[in-house]
Amino acid sequence: MPGEVICRFTDVQKAFGSNVVYDGLNLEIRRGETLTIIGGSGQGKSVCLKMLIGLLKADGGSITAFGQEVTGMTETQLIDVRSRVAMLFQGGALFDSMTVAENIKYPLVEHAWGTPAEMDDRVTEVLELVDMPGVEQRKPSELSGGMKKRVALARTIAMQPEVILYDEPTTGLDPITIRRINGLILRLQERLGVTSVVVTHDMDTVFTVTDRLALVYKKHIAFTGTPDEAKNCDMRYLREFVKGGMGTLDEDLD
Amino acid sequence: MLGAFFQSMGEIVVLTSQATRELFRPPWEIKLWIAQLDQGGVQSWSITFLTAIFTGMVMASQFAIGLEPFGASLYTGKLVALGIVRELGPVLTALLVGGRVGAGFTAELGSMAVTEQIDAIRALGANPIRKLVLPRLLAMVLALPLLTVMADLVGCAGGIFITMAEVGITFRFGVEQMVETIGVADLLHGIGKSAFFGYFIAIIACWVGMNTRGGTEGVGRATTRTVVWTSITILVSDFFLTPPLPGHLRLSPRFASHLRFAPHLPRAPCPTPPQSSPKPSRKTRPPAQMPGACPAK
Numbered sequence: 354m355p356g357e358v359i360c361r362f363t364d365v366q367k368a369f370g371s372n373v374v375y376d377g378l379n380l381e382i383r384r385g386e387t388l389t390i391i392g393g394s395g396q397g398k399s400v401c402l403k404m405l406i407g408l409l410k411a412d413g414g415s416i417t418a419f420g421q422e423v424t425g426m427t428e429t430q431l432i433d434v435r436s437r438v439a440m441l442f443q444g445g446a447l448f449d450s451m452t453v454a455e456n457i458k459y460p461l462v463e464h465a466w467g468t469p470a471e472m473d474d475r476v477t478e479v480l481e482l483v484d485m486p487g488v489e490q491r492k493p494s495e496l497s498g499g500m501k502k503r504v505a506l507a508r509t510i511a512m513q514p515e516v517i518l519y520d521e522p523t524t525g526l527d528p529i530t531i532r533r534i535n536g537l538i539l540r541l542q543e544r545l546g547v548t549s550v551v552v553t554h555d556m557d558t559v560f561t562v563t564d565r566l567a568l569v570y571k572k573h574i575a576f577t578g579t580p581d582e583a584k585n586c587d588m589r590y591l592r593e594f595v596k597g598g599m600g601t602l603d604e605d606l607d
Numbered sequence: 608m609l610g611a612f613f614q615s616m617g618e619i620v621v622l623t624s625q626a627t628r629e630l631f632r633p634p635w636e637i638k639l640w641i642a643q644l645d646q647g648g649v650q651s652w653s654i655t656f657l658t659a660i661f662t663g664m665v666m667a668s669q670f671a672i673g674l675e676p677f678g679a680s681l682y683t684g685k686l687v688a689l690g691i692v693r694e695l696g697p698v699l700t701a702l703l704v705g706g707r708v709g710a711g712f713t714a715e716l717g718s719m720a721v722t723e724q725i726d727a728i729r730a731l732g733a734n735p736i737r738k739l740v741l742p743r744l745l746a747m748v749l750a751l752p753l754l755t756v757m758a759d760l761v762g763c764a765g766g767i768f769i770t771m772a773e774v775g776i777t778f779r780f781g782v783e784q785m786v787e788t789i790g791v792a793d794l795l796h797g798i799g800k801s802a803f804f805g806y807f808i809a810i811i812a813c814w815v816g817m818n819t820r821g822g823t824e825g826v827g828r829a830t831t832r833t834v835v836w837t838s839i840t841i842l843v844s845d846f847f848l849t850p851p852l853p854g855h856l857r858l859s860p861r862f863a864s865h866l867r868f869a870p871h872l873p874r875a876p877c878p879t880p881p882q883s884s885p886k887p888s889r890k891t892r893p894p895a896q897m898p899g900a901c902p903a904k
Contacts, residue, residue, distance in 0.1 A: 446727035
């Protein structure tokens with residue numbers, strides 16, 4: 354069962370020039386849960402994740418992670434937060450010039466995680482965890498989209514983070530691969546006991562992995578609750594959203 | 608427009624200070640530094656060589672023709688040497704290398720920025736300035752002066768070959784004339800400037816690359832912007848860098864004579880004509896005597 358609140362957004366504001374993304378974002382992330390954030394394209398779901406680990410600075414409000422205020426931290430101070438809260442980027446963000454093994458070792462080397470032999474063992478271990486054994490010496494350019502996502506996930510979990518942020522983990526993948534990624538998210542949840550925050554548009558992912566759902570709508574979090582609560586919510590936008598491809602196509606739905 | 612310019616300047620200054628801070632923070636990423644030195648410096652030798660030799664040859668050819676009516680063709684080597692060592696060597700090398708390496712830096716960092724690889728470096732607990740900017744900055748500040756030295760040598764050699772063909776001097780005379788003409792201060796002037804050019808190329812390329820937005824189209828735009836900005840910066844800064852550098856310092860006559868380089872001494876002795884007399888002029892009229900030129904022997 355989800356535990357105490359480990360990350361909290363309080364009245365957060367964020368704008369890019371004249372484009373206001375958040376005007377009072379309030380959200381809590383509880384230990385052990387899988388929180389899914391949904392919302393229309395360009396509503397700022399990824400911005401929310403990036404603000405949590407300091408990749409983007411909030412314009413106002415408060416963001417805390419493990420009791421520490423993130424908004425005022427320097428890059429050096431953020432290293433500790435980023436070792437506990439890891440992020441899987443939308444395109445994987447694997448380093449093209451490096452092999453799979455070098456990619457996965459990257460955070461281990463940066464944090465002086467262990468001896469070279471221990472790092473090699475860790476690479477093998479995490480690749481097995483994401484069902485990708487034996488690809489250590491391949492370059493990212495030799496991998497398919499789904500394989501890249503899984504290798505990126507292996508890199509994300511290499512440092513044994515407590516929270517994993519998934520930025521659209523299934524976008525652009527075929528249905529079989531989507532199911533495989535969803536299965537991986539669940540498996541990591543069970544085996545590693547991590548807290549997961551998943552940003553997605555994919556309703557299969559929402560209903561497969563989610564404990565709690567948050568909807569980003571009109572510059573703030575308009576709904577939080579379970580997927581079943583979302584289905585029966587009287588907010589029409591949310592009901593249509595969770596219907597996925599089976600919803601109605603209304604021009605006045607905004 | 609002006610506000611954006613000053614904001615860019617401010618961000619470049621901040622990036623420089625961050626990179627400088629990382630320079631003094633061990634452990635140093637020597638492997639990354641060497642890789643960038645190879646990519647930016649060693650792999651630029653061929654383009655530098657070609658540019659320098661043809662520039663030297665063209666300059667010599669033009670000066671030989673232009674000085675002939677004044678009977679001053681023998682001074683072609685001096686003009687070529689000074690022109691290359693003080694200006695064309697550093698500036699043309701910087702423009703060429705800036706185009707080649709600067710565009711490469713921006714394209715690489717820009718691609719990393721739009722595919723979130725720079726964000727990933729930060730998210731994985733590393734510092735992108737240490738990993739990406741510092742190695743490139745060091746590589747260019749070190750490599751460009753070395754490439755400039757090569758350009759000076761090759762350009763002067765090209766100048767000597769053409770002067771030999773056009774004016775009829777010997778190779779030995781050409782070399783001695785250039786050595787006599789070029790002072791330590793001239794060399795330092797050119798090499799010192801090139802270190803600044805290296806800094807400008809790297810910092811502009813890295814800053815533009817890291818701030819690239821807008822997918823592959825954005826990478827293309829950023830790369831073009833880098834080439835334009837580095838070229839303009841090199842040309843404009845060349846003007847401002849010229850007065851204060853050691854090229855304008857006067858060496859003491861005693862020191863200069865000791866070194867046998869006397870560029871700024873009261874008039875160096877006239878060059879001794881080569882054993883074989885120069886080719887007869889293509890024009891029949893005798894050369895005019897230039898005020899202050901060496902009397903014909």
